[in-house]
Amino acid sequence: MTAGTESGGAAGAGKPRTLKERWQRLRQGQENPAGHQNMLLLIQLRWLAVLGQISTVAFVALVFDIRLPLPHMLEVLSCLIAFNIASHLRWHERRTVTNAELFLALLVDVAALTFQLYLSGGITNPFAFLYLMQIILSAVxxxxxxxxxxxxxTLGCLAGLALFSEPLALPPDHSNGLFSLYVEGTLICFLLNAGLLVFFITRINSNLRAGDAMLADLRQRAAEEDHIVRMGLLASGAAHELGTPLSTLSVILGDWRRMPEISQRQELLDDISEMEAQLQRCKAIVSGVLLSAGEARGESSVKTTLNTFLDSVAEDWRKSxxxxxxxxxxxxxxxxxVVFDSAIKQMLGNVLDNAFEVSPDWISLLVKREGDLLQMEVSDRGAGFPEWMLSQLGKPYQSTKGKPGRGLGLFFVVNVARKLGGRIAASNRATGGATVTLTLPLSAISLEEAPDSPAPEVQSPSRQNTTQAG
Structure with a gap:
């Protein structure tokens, strides 16, 4: 398999370069996949707090005619608004949020609440119970x-407010029950705490579950990546070992061809020609394995065009x-x-081979371009995929053949496509059989100097007609 970059991200200085490194950083808490969404929720909650404070201050001052230090309270609100605007601008661009940054954001909220309570009665203010919201949010x-x-x-702030605060002129009417201003304020505070906590904790838990799912997916993909590396090393070693016996067989077949007992019998010469053709195919497979492992002997990427590349892949597969x-x-x-990439040829050939095993009478290969994406659809008239396999597509050792060790073909295809920034999808055809669709970004194989400028169109007969063999 050829090395590729992980889709959707670029490796930068100090950033994990492999799935395994990223998974380890997430597991150790060095990155928080749900932190960004949770920070945005805190920003939304802070806007609601600003609106709530403005409404409460206006209601108390205008309806109950309670005198409050409005200039100082508005100064605290202005600072909170400025901090929230700065937070929105910062986290709109930056995606990574650490525990320390969430901690600092909650500290700002605690400080703003403390100043407002100091200016409005301290611990005697019924809204002092809003500290509980900050504690619950921090616990989550x-x-x-x-x-x-x-x-x-928060405990220190409450103790300080019990000692130092501006008095709040509330009538001593606790015995009036629901008609007491203090009781009404306490009920409103409880309603705010309960409603906001249920709403935001539900969304925060959803973010945390999404982060856990992402962590599990990265762990699975990292394990699959390690599995591919181990199998690649095994395949590379086997290819090296097969080189010597294949060369020996080639020499023996050449000697047989020159022997009088064989050279005078056409049927034996035909058999030797067939064996030599199959031997050359074995050598090509071995060379392909070494090429994918980066060990090709003096071979390099070949510059060609997209249609020429696809036509040659289809023609080579049909002939063999x-x-x-x-x-x-x-x-x-x-x-x-484009630059010829053997990984794509092997990937497409693997899908075609799977289709050939279940449908040797008819196979369809449709290639097309959708914007900057290359789509390759392989269809057959076999039995199709069972439902359980469609949900496990690309997992190792998932096969309908019922033999140990099978089911690695699509596993390799999915991982190569993922390495190149693409994807694979499978579905069953209504008329019988199945369709496997490979989607790759053209940037994975396009030449950098002219990724968007089209070359002159190359008309190929193999792109126009159905090919029949046998």
């Missing part, structure tokens, strides 16, 4: 030490397989220059 979002730090800080009818259609009208 932060590491244990950070959560306990928030508990200690006794398929009764091979329908090849190339709908790419604008050709582009």
């Amino acid at each position: 979002l932060l590491k244990p030490w950070s959560s306990w730090a928030i508990v200690g800080i 397989r006794p398929v009764a009818e091979f329908e090849y259609r190339n709908l790419i009208e604008q050709d582009v220059p």
Whole structure:
């Protein structure tokens, strides 16, 4: 398999370069996949807090005619608004959020609440119970030490507010029940705490579950990557070992061809020619394995065009397989220059081989271009995929053949496509059989100097007609 970059990201300085490294960083807490979404939720919650404070202050001052230090309270609100705008601008661009940054954001909220309570009665203010929201949020979002730090800080703030605060002129009417201003404020505070916590904790838990799912997916893909590396080393070693006996067989067949007992009998010469052809195919397979492992002897990537590359892959596969009818259609009208990549040839050949095993009478290969994507559809008239296999597509050792060690073909195809930034999809045809669709970005094989400029169109007979063999 050829090495490729992980789709959707570029390796930068200090960033993990492999799936395994990224999974280890996530597992150790060095990265938080749900942190960005949780920070955005905190920003939304802060906007609601600003609106709630403005509404409460206006209601208390205008309806109940309670005198409040409005200039100082508005200054605190202005600072909170400025901090939230800065947070929105920062986290709109930056995607990685650490525990320390979430901790700092909650500290700002605690500080703003403390200043507002100081200006409006301190611990006698019924909205002092809003500290509980900060504690619960810290327990969900932060590491244990950070959560306990928030508990200690809020406890210290409450103790300080019991000693130092601006008095709030509330009438001593606690005995009036629901008609008491303090009781009404407490009920409103409880309603705010309960409603906001249910709404935001539900969304935060959803983000955390998504992060756990991402972590599990990265772990699975890292394990598959290690599995591929081990099998690649095994295949490379086997290819090296096979080189000597294949060369020996080639020499022996050449000697047999020159022997009088054989050279005078045409049927034996035909058999030797067939054996030599199969031997050359074995050598080509071995060379392909070494090429994919980066060990080709003096071979390099070949510059060609997309249609020429696809036509040659289809033609080479057709000549080496006794398929009764091979329908090849190339709908790419604008050709582009590409670099020949053996991994794509092997990947497409693997899918065609799977189709040939279940449908030797008819196979269809349709290639087309959708924007900057190359799509290759392989269809057959076999029995199709069982439902359980469609849900496990690309997992190792998932095969309908029922033999140990089988089911690695699509596993390799899926991982090569993923390495090249593409994907694979499979479905059953309504008329019988199955279709496997390979989708790759053209940037994976396009020449860098002219990725978008089309080359002159190359018309090939193999792109126009159905090919029949046998």
